[in-house]
Structure formats: structure tokens, C-alpha cells
Amino acid sequence: MRLKLFQVDAFTDNVFGGNPAAVVPLEKWLADADLQKIAMENNLSETGFFVPEKEGGFHIRWFTPEVEVNLCGHATLATSHVIFNHLEWPGFELEFKSRSGLLKVRRESGLLKLNFPTDKPKEVEYNEKLADCFDKKPLAVLKGSADYLMIFDDEEYVRNVIPNLEAIKKLDAEGVIISAKGKSGADFVSRFFAPQLGIPEDPVTGSAHTVLVPYWAQITGKKQMIARQLSQRGGELFCADNDDRVELGGKAVTFLEGEINF
Incomplete structure (x- = not known):
């Protein structure tokens, strides 16, 4: 079997920046075990797979090297980049069916804008x-549907802290x-750690911003914000809080085009 493979750096306009994702277009779904093996072989934080839907749009799924996840922002951005730029999609908007419901991506003003459901976090002990x-x-601890959110008082602490990954792995x-x-121009900064998913630190995490955007919108009173993720690769997101939806804008660049043979 031969399958097309793209590797795309998402939430950046420079190769070697942002968050790399593999993208594999499919005509129909393979067995879940095969999807997981491909993601494991790619050994990136996420591999996005998609198939066309008969009624229009696409169905998208995301796999880490170890598990399938419910939502991945950067792999959705990377997939949209592939569909628009390599598959030459003629329109300006894409729709994806997913585990997290209907997702939309719009091409506008040089950005790809993801429209995702909001995941408003609640304070926890x-x-x-x-x-x-x-x-x-x-300063505060909150939790969304899947992730904890810890708020600190200093950008430099967020940038330089070394987490206890073994302790994080034990959390619910x-x-x-x-x-x-x-x-310096960003409304908020973040980092994201998910060793329990096989991702010690994710370079730029779209799904995390479905939690971050509603929190910081409430704190700052802003509906439009610029966010930076302070991983080694780094990334920038242009965010909008739309109550029950968030919009995450970013750029993407293709690093690699290839073929999978198995």
C-alpha cells in the first residue's frame, strides 16, 4: 500500500518553527491498528488522517505515537494547509467531522483560522x-474537559521552568x-506537557487554547488576543473568544512531501 505523506510546521511561517504534524490523506479509513502504527512510525506529537465525506467536507482523526485523541489544533491546521495548498481546494472554508463535533477552518488574510468549540475551565482545588x-x-488551578490549567505570575517562570514529568503523568x-x-506584544503565554499521551512537551497546542482563550478573555476583558507558546520551537496564535466557540489563527509551511509504503 502506498499513501501520500506530508509533514507541516503549524503556527509558524518558518520551517523548523511551530509544531510539526504529519498529514496523511486517505480515500477510506484503514484499520485503527494501522493508523496507530503509522503515527508511531512518524514519531511526531500528532499525525492527522482525513477522508472525504460523501455529502461534502472531510472526516478527520488525530493520533499521537501512543493513542488517538479527541482534538488537535496544530494537526488540523496542518491538514487544512495540505488541502488548500497541495490538493488545491478551490474554496475558502473547510468543514471537518471529528470526535469533538463539527470543526471549521477558514482561509483569510494570509491566515488559516480554526473555529473550535470552547472548553471553559473551572477552578479546582x-x-x-x-x-x-x-x-x-x-496563582490559580483550573481544569477543562481534559487538561489542567495552572496560572503563574511571571512569563519568565513559564518560559524556564523544568516540570516534573513523572508527577504530571500520574494526574487524572x-x-x-x-x-x-x-x-512584549503577547496577551498571554503558555506551555503544554502531556507525557501520559507520549508527548513530554508539545511545541504549539491548538486544543490547549480552547481552554486558555476563554480564561484570558475573562481576565483581560478582550475578545481578540495574541498568544505565544514558549516551547523551544515556539509559536504564535491569533485568538478570538466567541462565547461558545474560539477562533485560532495561524500560518503553516510544508517541510516534507513523501510516500508511505507498507
Whole structure:
């Protein structure tokens, strides 16, 4: 079997920046075990697979090297980049069926804008297990549907902290987002750790911003914000809070085009 493979750096306009995702177009779904093996072989934080739907649009799924996940922003951005630029999709909007419902992506003003459901976090109690994850107590701890969110008072702490990944792995969550108010043009900054999904640190995480955007919109009173994820590769997102939906805008560049043979 021969399958097309693209590797795309998402949420950046420079190769070697942002978050790399593999994208595999399919005519029909393979067995789940094969999808997982391909993602494991790619060994990137996410591989996006998609098939055309008879009634229009696409069905999208995302796999880490270890598991299938419910939502992935950067692999959706990368997939949209492939459909628009390599498959020469003629329109300006895409629709994807997914585990997280209907997702839309619009091409506008040089950006790809993801329209995702909001995941409003709720405050939770700070406990011993959470305290083991970082060497400083956060200002607040919240939780979305899948991830913890810890708010700190200093951008530099978020940038430089070394997390206890073994402690994070033991939490009842898919991962931990840490965040602080931004400086130098960003409204807020973040990092994301998900060792329980096989991702020690994700370079730029669209799904985490479905939690971050409603939180910071409430704190800042802004509906439009610029976010930066402070991983080693780094990335920038142009965010909008639309109550029950969030919009995440970014750029993407193709690093690799190839073929899978198995």
C-alpha cells in the first residue's frame, strides 16, 4: 500500500518553527491498528488522517505515537494547509467531522483560522499531586474537559521552568497547561506537557487554547488576543473568544512531501 505523506510546521511561517504534524490523506479509513502504527512510525506529537465525506467536507482523526485523541489544533491546521495548498481546494472554508463535533477552518488574510468549540475551565482545588508537578505554587488551578490549567505570575517562570514529568503523568488528565500574562506584544503565554499521551512537551497546542482563550478573555476583558507558546520551537496564535466557540489563527509551511509504503 502506498499513501501520500506530508509533514507541516503549524503556527509558524518558518520551517523548523511551530509544531510539526504529519498529514496523511486517505480515500477510506484503514484499520485503527494501522493508523496507530503509522503515527508511531512518524514519531511526531500528532499525525492527522482525513477522508472525504460523501455529502461534502472531510472526516478527520488525530493520533499521537501512543493513542488517538479527541482534538488537535496544530494537526488540523496542518491538514487544512495540505488541502488548500497541495490538493488545491478551490474554496475558502473547510468543514471537518471529528470526535469533538463539527470543526471549521477558514482561509483569510494570509491566515488559516480554526473555529473550535470552547472548553471553559473551572477552578479546582490545589492538592499534593499538583504541587509535585512544579516547584512554585500557581496563582490559580483550573481544569477543562481534559487538561489542567495552572496560572503563574511571571512569563519568565513559564518560559524556564523544568516540570516534573513523572508527577504530571500520574494526574487524572491528558496534560497540564501552564500560563501567565504576556509581555512584549503577547496577551498571554503558555506551555503544554502531556507525557501520559507520549508527548513530554508539545511545541504549539491548538486544543490547549480552547481552554486558555476563554480564561484570558475573562481576565483581560478582550475578545481578540495574541498568544505565544514558549516551547523551544515556539509559536504564535491569533485568538478570538466567541462565547461558545474560539477562533485560532495561524500560518503553516510544508517541510516534507513523501510516500508511505507498507
